[in-house]
Amino acid sequence: MTTMGIDPKDLTEEDLLRELRHLHATRTDAFLHGSADALSRHTTRTEELEEEYLRRHPERQVDPERLREGARQR
Template structure:
């Protein structure tokens, strides 16, 4: 069940704006939102993240974000 526009129908800019907003509001939702609000937030984030990955299967991966990179830090 989508709680908004189907992510596949969003423009790239709209999708990224929604993702940024969801990531910015995650902690507040976790700490102060109802169980339903948290579940909806989680579901929408997952929908948008999956759409991003579908559109960008060859996205750049920062070597520092990999296990070996983390060990070197």
């Protein structure tokens, strides 16, 4: 993995979550108004941070409403 910025493995839990929240909050702007390079970089960094979060939390709590079965029940 080629990382620009701090390697996600080196981030504290608090920093990782802050970075993920920021990237998710800025996604639409990057998608609608960013250059191709900016969008690509945003996507890559988001993937890096999300992969690190999933590595740290493989058994994360999943909301049943976010599963297909939950959607069918709605």
